[in-house]
Amino acid sequence: MSFSIIGTGSKAPSQVKTNDDLARIMDTSDEWIRSKTGIRERRILGEETITDLVVESSLLALEDAGVQPKELDLIICATVTPDYITPSMGCVLQRRIGAVCPAFDISAACAGFLYAWDIADGYFARKLDSKILVVGAEAVSKLVDWRDRTTAVIFGDGAGAVVLGRGNGLKAIRLNNRGDETALFARYQKGNCPIRRSQNGETAGHTTTPEADADTFLHMEGQKVFQFAVSSMCRDLKNIAKQAGMELEDVDYVLPHQANQRIIDYAISRLPLAPEKYLGNIAYRGNTSAAAIPVLLDEFRRKGQFRKGDILAFTSFGAGLTSAAAILEWDKEE
Numbered sequence: 001m002s003f004s005i006i007g008t009g010s011k012a013p014s015q016v017k018t019n020d021d022l023a024r025i026m027d028t029s030d031e032w033i034r035s036k037t038g039i040r041e042r043r044i045l046g047e048e049t050i051t052d053l054v055v056e057s058s059l060l061a062l063e064d065a066g067v068q069p070k071e072l073d074l075i076i077c078a079t080v081t082p083d084y085i086t087p088s089m090g091c092v093l094q095r096r097i098g099a100v101c102p103a104f105d106i107s108a109a110c111a112g113f114l115y116a117w118d119i120a121d122g123y124f125a126r127k128l129d130s131k132i133l134v135v136g137a138e139a140v141s142k143l144v145d146w147r148d149r150t151t152a153v154i155f156g157d158g159a160g161a162v163v164l165g166r167g168n169g170l171k172a173i174r175l176n177n178r179g180d181e182t183a184l185f186a187r188y189q190k191g192n193c194p195i196r197r198s199q200n201g202e203t204a205g206h207t208t209t210p211e212a213d214a215d216t217f218l219h220m221e222g223q224k225v226f227q228f229a230v231s232s233m234c235r236d237l238k239n240i241a242k243q244a245g246m247e248l249e250d251v252d253y254v255l256p257h258q259a260n261q262r263i264i265d266y267a268i269s270r271l272p273l274a275p276e277k278y279l280g281n282i283a284y285r286g287n288t289s290a291a292a293i294p295v296l297l298d299e300f301r302r303k304g305q306f307r308k309g310d311i312l313a314f315t316s317f318g319a320g321l322t323s324a325a326a327i328l329e330w331d332k333e334e
């Protein structure tokens with residue numbers, strides 16, 4: 001016995017940015033972005049903050065679950081772009097919604113939401129009768145260099161949440177990591193400590209320069225990440241079906257990380273599942289990192305896509321390089 005999903009919610013940022021909007025600020029085109037990624041537009045934070053979206057999506061998920069914030073036993077936020085370095089997004093969310101439980105963030109990039117599920121699974125093993133709020137939220141627009149066409153065009157912002165309760169929904173979950181500091185990364189600022197000693201014993205001056213600041217943007221080796229994404233997605237889906245004691249063909253819907261439609265198309269061509277089983281929203285959301293899966297789940301669930309007993313497979317990958325997969329039976333009465 002582990003957990004079942006008892007509520008979902010998501011909230012999109014207010015600003016829509018089309019490919020043509022991007023072509024006005026960098027050397028790119030709608031045709032290039034659509035053919036290379038399948039993305040037509042993405043949502044970007046306007047006046048609101050990522051915390052605002054997290055609060056709204058969490059309240060929607062709680063309402064859907066019929067759970068009061070004070071009934072929550074734990075809050076886990078998966079994000080690499082919180083509004084504060086400290087306190088965590090989880091702590092800020094806890095105060096804003098009036099919850100009283102422990103709360104923290106995890107950093108596993110795009111796979112973060114499934115990493116958070118794995119932590120929740122352990123928590124349910126220890127304290128069976130719990131209610132856990134798991135959030136995936138990202139403001140990637142804060143992290144990308146908007147002069148860098150090779151990276152900026154694929155990302156968007158968003159937030160999604162689920163409430164987990166005791167249940168038999170989760171059938172299998174598996175996390176992977178292939179440590180890599182060069183394929184996809186963003187550094188902290190180097191700081192400007194004036195009293196730090198340099199290697200030759202001299203007292204260093206202020207070290208922050210415009211170049212050092214530029215160095216904090218997200219860097220991506222697109223083709224390296226692409227190859228990792230295709231191979232991990234195919235391997236993880238096969239392995240997770242096996243771990244759940246089923247055939248991949250038993251899966252009714254795959255909810256893949258929304259990174260690039262071409263990555264998903266490769267997986268479709270290599271796995272024995274009909275293309276219509278793969279759900280997607282990348283065309284109008286872009287890659288929202290840790291938010292991609294909870295947003296996708298909430299959108300399709302609210303469209304009435306899932307029936308009780310449907311088998312859903314989740315697969316994600318991202319900076320780390322992390323990857324994760326899960327199989328869950330949809331057992332919420334609609």
Ligand code: COA
Pocket residue numbers: 027028029032033036037110149150151153154220221222223225226229259260287317318319
């Ligand atoms: N608009 C127009 N041209 C662009 C461009 C853009 N936005 N970005 C790159 N180009 C150009 C390059 O400069 C290059 O030009 P050249 O041949 O004259 O040198 C050409 O297009 C091909 O660039 P390349 O980087 O080889 O493209 P690609 O086929 O690898 O596609 C990505 C680029 C980013 C779409 C692709 O690599 C990708 O999606 N990778 C995975 C990224 C990902 O999923 N990241 C998140 C993981 S969670």
